[in-house]
Amino acid sequence: MKKTFETFLFAVCLFVMALLPTEAKGQLDRSYDHLDKERAKDQLKHFFTPERLAYFSKQGEWKGKEEWGFTRSLEPLAYCQAAFASGHKKAIAQANRYLENFPDYYQEWHRVNFLLSKYGALVSERAKVKLEGHLKTIADGFLEDHWNFVGTNDNFPCMATCGNILYGERTGNTIQVDKGRERLQMFKEQLTRSGVNTEYSSQAYCFLQIEPIAMIAEMTQDSTIKKLALEIEERLWIDVLAHYHLPTAKMVGPWSRAYQWDMRGVGLPFAMFDFVLGDLTPYFRLDDYFLPSEEWIKVRAASCYGNEYHCPKYLVDWVKNRQYPFHFLATADGCASYDDRGMEKLGINADAMDPFVDYDLEPYGAWNSRIETYMTEKYTIGSASIPYHSGEQTESFLLTYPKKNIVKSPKNTATIFSRFIVNGQEKLSGPTDGYGDRGILYSERGRRLVTQHKNTAVVLYRPKRYNREQVSSLSVGIYIPNDQWGDGANTIDEIWVGDDNISGKDFTAKGHKTIYVKDGDVYMAFVPLVPVNYGSEYDLRIQEREGYTVIEFFNYQGKPIDFTRNQFALIGNGFVCEVASTKEYSSFEQFRKKMGGAKVEDNYKAYQHYRKNPHRYVKYDRGDLFIETEYSPIDEGVRYQTVNGKNVIKPVLETDGLEIGRIPFLGY
Incomplete structure (x- = not known):
């Protein structure tokens, strides 16, 4: 009788366990059959308009839009991939x-191999001969070491790796x-030593990391x-989705x-979110989301x-069930570098550089950065303690929030960023090429060091030294966009300088005071x-x-x-950003x-015992x-960054809502 009861009890336990969600049984739901394919079908159905079908000549030559300033293969091959996927004859x-x-x-080594591997039945025989011959001539080049994961531009080795595997398997080339x-x-x-990859949470490039890795997972034998x-x-999706903010329906910093x-x-993640998040994210067709001038991005x-894509369901649930405030911490590492704009200004060709030549360039050391993102329902603030690479495109301080409390369109959000400005030059000089770069990009002419604790960030600046000659103006700017991504009205309710309300007018003053900004439910102090x-x-x-305040x-x-190199490096600027809300x-x-009761100490120290190499203390x-x-x-050496007297914590990865030990390479 006792044995019968034990058998019955065991059966009941098994039945109860079967009813529990997978996570409760000790396993995460890593299925990915939940992805929203209907959105993808609808996007492709409406993509091939008569105008786009005219992007090729009758001979097959790619023309694109007349105003495009480049004729690279990336866009036409992306078009070809969309064409084969669509079934549009x-x-x-x-x-x-x-x-x-x-x-x-x-x-596009990886994309051509993908087209042949996945859509071989749709590719014409003549095209196959052309492509296979082309790939054979370039294949050995993708075995070279500079295509490895060397600590910068991870999208390149991702694409190279995809090509290696798909080409090698299709042709029987085991070396590849x-x-x-x-x-x-x-x-x-x-991804074992760091929480996120070198090219972390980049809206521009996470797409070009996840896509080739997903292609490998889909096509490899x-x-x-x-x-x-x-x-x-899975690890790449953790980084991307950790930075997805449901209330603003976008990926935050x-x-x-980044580009402008x-x-x-x-x-570009907008398109991936259609698949992965489905109804959690608003649905807009490409033509409604991007500007007409951004056709190449479409x-x-x-x-x-x-x-x-293979985003596990447990990560979608992580976003869906996210509790606020939400906190994400991680580390990323990268290699040393020189400044592209500095080389350009000095007429130095990067491909011809000799590591044993002394150039009049400022070296930026190898880095290990602390990544932090803090979210509430009303706003997000994110930082990287040290800039990626030269910092030209690095948004190591970003503040994002819905304009006027609710997102009614994808454009009804604000992303606040900062820049060091030299001689009043804000944008990257040169004729606009349609790439979101020259003539468009707000160029970063300084270097940041950021210490963040939740909704407080201390942002320290100094200028890049290649701009040290013939200097007529030096400043740091904080850019708050108007509504509709800067195209609409100024929605700021109030701006105060110290105790003075100066809302609705331009303002200048001698002396420095705290700036207070109210925009809807969001309060900011700089x-x-x-x-x-x-x-x-x-x-x-x-x-x-x-379009900015x-x-x-x-x-x-x-x-x-003119300044000396050291003089210029010691021209400190920056700000503390405090953000809060009506909650x-x-x-x-x-x-x-x-915030008005806060006190600041900011000075330079140069003591004899360390040979008067100046330090900035804040x-x-x-x-x-x-x-x-x-x-x-x-030299950008950091002695310490502390919060309430203790060193800031710098975990490999720590975030709300996930058990780190169950994540690939960090315990799982």
């Missing part, structure tokens, strides 16, 4: 005509397959390669690399709609950190220009002067009163929180 015929006359560019396997192992090693690719893809269209609010986005001033007509300017703190205005403070007045103290930073601006 005319688009497929055009794709084949283009491929039959394919120019010998190596840029082994190289691909070796590179996946390199990526695993990177090797079970061990497939398993590793799926695990890497920090971003390792990212700053406005759009991004072509790139459309290419993903035939892909098979405390200036300007320990050096070489003389200026005014120290502070608030001005509305080109710009808050500027000045170091210098006057006749053009945390009963009124804007209460917020201003609280302490921000608001009573219940104090943040200290000491570092050497000349």
Whole structure:
């Protein structure tokens, strides 16, 4: 009788366990059959308009839009991928005509291999001969070491690895397959020592990391390669979805690399979110989401709609069930570099550089950065302690929130960023090429060091030294966009300078005071950190220009002067950003009163015992929180960054809602 009861009890336990969600049984739901394919079908159905079907000549030559300033193979091949995925007969015929006359560019090694591996039945025989011959001539080049995961631009080794494996398996080239396997192992090693990859949370480039890794997982015939690719893809999705903010329906910062269209609010992940998040994210067709001038981005986005992504369901649930406030911490590492714009200004060719030659360039050391993102329902603030690479496109400080409390359109969000400005030059000079770069991008002419604790960030700046000659103006600008990604009205309710309400007008002043901003339910305070001033007509300017309200703190205005390298590095600027909302403070007045009591110490130290190599010391103290930073601006060596007297924690990965031990390479 006892044995019968035990058997019955065991059966009941099994029945109850069967009813529990997979996670409760000790396993995460890593299925990916939940992806929304209907959105992809609808996007492709409406993509091939008469105008786009005219992007090719009758001979198959790619023309694109007349205003495009480039004729690379990336866009037409992305178009071909979308065409094959769509089943659109005319688009497929055009794709084949283009491929039959394919120019010998190596840029899309992974995509051409994917087209042949997945859509071989749709590719014409003439195109196959052309493509296979082309791939054979360039294949050995993708075995070279510079395509490895070397600590920068991870999208390149991702694409190279995909090509290695798909080409090797299709042609029986085991050397290529082994190289691909070796590179996946390199990526695993990177994601074992760091929480996110080198090219972390980049709206521009996470797409070009996940896509080729997903292509490997979809097409490989090797079970061990497939398993590793799926695990890497899962880790990449963790980074992307950790930065997805449901209330703003977008991916928030920090971003390792970004273009100006990212700053406005759009991004290539938009297309992937259609698949992965489905009804959790608003649905807009490509033509409604991107600007007419961003046609090339639409072509790139459309290419993903035939892909098979493998985002585990537990990560979608992680976003869906996210509790606020939400906190994400991770590390990323990268290699040393020089400044692209500095090389350009000095006429130095990167391909011809000799590591044993002393160039008049500022070296940026190898880095290991602390990544932090803090979210509430009302806003997000994110930072990277050290910039990625040269920092030209790095958004190592970003603040994002819905405009006027609710997102009614994809454009009804604000992304606040900052820049060091030299000689009043804000945008990257040069003729606009349609790429979201020259003539469009707000260029970063400074280097940041950021210490963040939840909704408080201390942002320290100094200028890049290649701009040190003939300097007539130095400032740091904080850019708050108007509604509709800067194209609409200024929605800011109130701006205060100290105790003075200066809302609705441009403003200049001598001396530095805290700036307070109220925009809907979001309250912001920007405390200036300007320990050096070489003389200026005014120290502070608030001005509305080109769709932004710009808050500027000045170091210098006057006749053009030259600085020494060390002088220039020691021109500190920056600010403390405090952000809160109506959920945390009963009124804007209460917020201003609280932040107005903060104290700042900001100075340079140069003692005999360390041979007078100057350090910058900053302490921000608001009573219940104090943040200290000491570092050497000349070589960017960081002595410490502390919160309430303790070193900031720098975990490999730590986030709300996930057990780290169950994540690939970090315990699982």
